[in-house]
Amino acid sequence: MQHKKQFEQPPRRVALFVTCMVDMIYPQVGRAAVQLLEEQGVEVVFPEDQTCCGQPAFNSGYHDEAVPLARHFVDVFHPLIASGQAEAIVLPSGSCATMTSHFHLELLENDPAYLKRSEELAAVTFELTEFLVDVLEARLPEASLPGKVVYHACCHLLRELHIDAQPRSLLAESGLDMVDMAGSDECCGFGGLFAVKNEPISVAMGNAKLTSIEACGADHVVMCDVSCMTHLQGLLQRQDRRCRAMHIAEALASRHPKAKGEFNTPAQSKALDVGDRPRRWQDVGTN
Amino acid sequence: MRSRIDIEAPFKTRVKQAVANPTLADTLTRATLHLKEQKRLSLEELEAQRLRDQMRQMKAHTLRNLPELLERFEHNVVMNGGRVHWAEDADEANRIIGELAEQHDVRKVVKSKSMATEEIHLNHHLEAKGITCVETDLGEYIIQLAEEIPSHIVAPVIHKRIDEISDLFAEKLSMPRTLDPQALCARARVELRQEFLSADMGISGCNFAIADTGTVCIVTNEGNGRMVSTLPRVYVAVMGIEKLVPTPQDAFLQYQSLTRSATGQRVTVYLSMTSGPKRLEDVDGPEEFHVVLMDNGRSRMLADGYGESLMCIRCGACLNVCPVYRQISGHGYGNTYSGPIGAVISPLLSEEMVRNKDLPYASTLCGACRDACPVQIDLPKMLLNLRHDLVSGKHMPGAERRAMQGFAGVASRPAAYRGTARAARTGTRLLSGFGDRNLRRLPPPLHHWTRQRDFPLMAKQSFREWWTKRSGTRGPAT
Numbered sequence: 001m002q003h004k005k006q007f008e009q010p011p012r013r014v015a016l017f018v019t020c021m022v023d024m025i026y027p028q029v030g031r032a033a034v035q036l037l038e039e040q041g042v043e044v045v046f047p048e049d050q051t052c053c054g055q056p057a058f059n060s061g062y063h064d065e066a067v068p069l070a071r072h073f074v075d076v077f078h079p080l081i082a083s084g085q086a087e088a089i090v091l092p093s094g095s096c097a098t099m100t101s102h103f104h105l106e107l108l109e110n111d112p113a114y115l116k117r118s119e120e121l122a123a124v125t126f127e128l129t130e131f132l133v134d135v136l137e138a139r140l141p142e143a144s145l146p147g148k149v150v151y152h153a154c155c156h157l158l159r160e161l162h163i164d165a166q167p168r169s170l171l172a173e174s175g176l177d178m179v180d181m182a183g184s185d186e187c188c189g190f191g192g193l194f195a196v197k198n199e200p201i202s203v204a205m206g207n208a209k210l211t212s213i214e215a216c217g218a219d220h221v222v223m224c225d226v227s228c229m230t231h232l233q234g235l236l237q238r239q240d241r242r243c244r245a246m247h248i249a250e251a252l253a254s255r256h257p258k259a260k261g262e263f264n265t266p267a268q269s270k271a272l273d274v275g276d277r278p279r280r281w282q283d284v285g286t287n
Numbered sequence: 288m289r290s291r292i293d294i295e296a297p298f299k300t301r302v303k304q305a306v307a308n309p310t311l312a313d314t315l316t317r318a319t320l321h322l323k324e325q326k327r328l329s330l331e332e333l334e335a336q337r338l339r340d341q342m343r344q345m346k347a348h349t350l351r352n353l354p355e356l357l358e359r360f361e362h363n364v365v366m367n368g369g370r371v372h373w374a375e376d377a378d379e380a381n382r383i384i385g386e387l388a389e390q391h392d393v394r395k396v397v398k399s400k401s402m403a404t405e406e407i408h409l410n411h412h413l414e415a416k417g418i419t420c421v422e423t424d425l426g427e428y429i430i431q432l433a434e435e436i437p438s439h440i441v442a443p444v445i446h447k448r449i450d451e452i453s454d455l456f457a458e459k460l461s462m463p464r465t466l467d468p469q470a471l472c473a474r475a476r477v478e479l480r481q482e483f484l485s486a487d488m489g490i491s492g493c494n495f496a497i498a499d500t501g502t503v504c505i506v507t508n509e510g511n512g513r514m515v516s517t518l519p520r521v522y523v524a525v526m527g528i529e530k531l532v533p534t535p536q537d538a539f540l541q542y543q544s545l546t547r548s549a550t551g552q553r554v555t556v557y558l559s560m561t562s563g564p565k566r567l568e569d570v571d572g573p574e575e576f577h578v579v580l581m582d583n584g585r586s587r588m589l590a591d592g593y594g595e596s597l598m599c600i601r602c603g604a605c606l607n608v609c610p611v612y613r614q615i616s617g618h619g620y621g622n623t624y625s626g627p628i629g630a631v632i633s634p635l636l637s638e639e640m641v642r643n644k645d646l647p648y649a650s651t652l653c654g655a656c657r658d659a660c661p662v663q664i665d666l667p668k669m670l671l672n673l674r675h676d677l678v679s680g681k682h683m684p685g686a687e688r689r690a691m692q693g694f695a696g697v698a699s700r701p702a703a704y705r706g707t708a709r710a711a712r713t714g715t716r717l718l719s720g721f722g723d724r725n726l727r728r729l730p731p732p733l734h735h736w737t738r739q740r741d742f743p744l745m746a747k748q749s750f751r752e753w754w755t756k757r758s759g760t761r762g763p764a765t
Contacts, residue, residue, distance in 0.1 A: 018750050020698070020704075020708075022750055023708070023749050023750040024708050024712070024745050024746065024749055024750075025744075025746055026743075027746045027748060027753055028746075030754075031753065046754050048701070048751060048754075048755075050701075051698040051699070051700075052694075052698040054695070054698070056691075059652065060674060061671070061673075061674030061676075061677055061678035062675075062688070062695070063675050063678075065691045065694070065695035066695065068695055068699040069698050071699075072699045155652070155653035155654055155655075156654075158654075159654030159655070159658055160654060185655075186610055187610045187651050187653035187655065189610065189651060190651065191652060192651075193648075194650070194651050194652075195735075195736060196733065196735040196736055197648055198302065198648065198649060199735040199739070200302050200306040200614075201302060201614050201649070203739045204306050204312060205610050205611070205614060205651075208312070208316070208610070208614075230742070230743060233741070233743070234725075234740030234741045234742060234743075235739070235740050237725060237741040238727075238739060238740055
């Protein structure tokens with residue numbers, strides 16, 4: 001495992017790797033991450049040429065296809081770190097942090113020039129809650145969400161990066177009404193392409209997770225990856241369940257009712273009513 | 288009898304059959320969580336991480352010195368009066384054991400639980416020669432009655448509830464139905480006692496074998512292993528070459544690791560150690576002792592970079608923590624070995640990569656197996672490597688490859704990425720009828736997502752658009 005850089009002074013400027021899913025689908029998670037960092041007096045830099053870490057390809061065995069993305073990540077972020085324009089890279093995702101700080105090094109194994117730079121980046125790459133707790137030792141303003149909140153530990157975060165105490169301590173001190181669930185460290189069944197390739201298993205695993213969530217009476221299940229969140233939220237909405245899945249950044253950045261309009265939480269997006277008939281052209285190419 | 292999983296069916300069919308069973312996942316979840324908790328409690332008593340580190344060092348040392356250790360083992364077995372047979376593959380192992388049976392006019396074989404003989408389908412082979420094979424481990428006995436294969440490395444019948452076993456005993460043994468496990472067990476004992484006394488040959492697997500002493504060790508709780516290895520005239524132990532340990536100290540290290548990881552026991556009820564046939568002064572024991580050392584793909588795994596998977600001690604801990612295993616059961620894997628370790632070694636043993644190409648993908652790579660493994664085998668890493676092998680060997684669908692190439696082409700060029708993101712937004716808006724509703728139908732292959740899950744729309748304003756606008760109004764961020 002890569003050794004993380006020890007900062008003498010808390011970093012003042014960080015580069016945000018917002019991840020492709022947050023960029024395209026959940027900008028509110030990115031905005032919440034920016035808010036949390038700026039509240040701590042940290043300036044956020046967003047390199048606009050950033051794309052995707054390449055995880056979908058790598059995890060499916062397409063290593064050759066993932067290599068250009070690993071190189072691209074280095075090309076985008078290394079100049080910022082090398083020039084001191086940013087002191088660290090922060091990501092609101094455990095699995096993308098695993099990809100960029102572990103698996104990129106494997107992909108670039110036979111490319112010494114890129115490998116060296118990739119290693120330098122890995123040493124200053126932090127998942128958001130890891131950065132807030134381990135590097136900034138941050139004390140966050142009180143958060144505010146209606147109802148009970150439960151934490152789901154995403155697999156890469158927990159078992160590749162060994163980050164667990166950080167998000168849990170932030171939530172414990174957030175003022176949110178936290179509850180515990182059985183098997184909070186068990187996989188939700190997303191697994192990247194697994195969710196599509198092995199739909200029946202993925203959904204059965206997700207439903208097992210939903211049973212645990214429901215049993216603890218949570219209104220929000222929060223986690224550090226929007227990918228697992230999409231899977232759980234998709235199941236919750238399809239089954240008209242009360243609970244909502246939410247990224248931890250949004251939960252921690254929720255401040256008071258007035259701020260709600262700014263944060264377009266998944267809870268606010270609506271599902272089709274059961275009685276609502278889908279349009280005919282929506283059926284094209286399905287079944 | 289409840290719906291069964293057809294082992295010969297394609298993977299997707301097996302999964303469907305497993306998921307359609309209304310009680311299977313619940314049965315497996317309760318049973319595996321129990322085993323997981325037992326393991327946790329028993330490892331709490333000692334320095335678990337130190338045990339794991341010692342185990343890994345010992346197994347790595349063994350694999351590095353395997354040829355020499357195997358020869359030392361053979362030498363010592365022979366010195367003790369036993370015989371060692373080298374089998375390159377399953378066919379050769381079956382042929383050797385079949386010939387031994389013929390030489391000794393064997394009509395009936397009693398067997399102790401053995402994954403190695405399941406791996407080579409020994410029973411079918413012997414039965415084709417007219418030899419009766421009787422499984423004497425209670426779980427295996429039930430499996431044999433039900434004409435199934437084991438669904439768990441340690442607990443072969445873990446997928447069956449007691450009422451199903453009662454139905455089976457009623458049907459096959461004409462026993463009155465009962466939900467009393469002791470009554471069911473007692474009935475099996477009565478049946479099996481006659482088999483032990485009338486068998487000509489005993490066959491077992493091997494939990495570990497000691498090179499320095501030429502000793503085969505089998506770890507059991509029921510005593511059947513002891514009878515298999517001592518009562519019949521001929522005793523044959525079948526072992527994969529990776530089951531070797533160098534010294535008796537190493538054997539007890541592995542014994543400790545195995546019992547605590549498998550069932551959470553400090554010790555098992557029996558540990559049977561056989562170093563040779565009956566000697567003149569011995570009261571009992573077999574007249575002949577044979578060991579079949581089986582390769583069946585293992586050397587190739589070692590050569591191809593999958594040697595780490597040969598450190599496996601078959602404790603089943605990775606199955607007991609695997610959320611996929613709980614949903615599809617051992618039978619969902621369609622092979623002798625199931626769970627995460629089965630997903631790794633099934634495609635590699637006997638070069639059945641193409642038949643088993645779905646197995647490396649039957650994992651979310653959640654890593655619970657690696658954390659549970661008493662030898663710290665990096666199972667997710669092995670699965671990733673197998674996926675890469677499958678892709679490199681062009682065993683995956685062309686459409687998938689083209690999609691991945693397209694994705695990589697787009698995502699490595701920022702302008703193309705931004706354009707595609709905008710197109711995806713328009714696309715999902717279009718599919719939603721320009722509403723704010725989630726998507727409930729997507730075209731194949733994404734219909735596998737939306738059949739049972741909603742998919743969110745792309746955001747009206749992406750993060751980068753928000754950022755640009757914000758930087759514009761607030762001045763450049765830097």
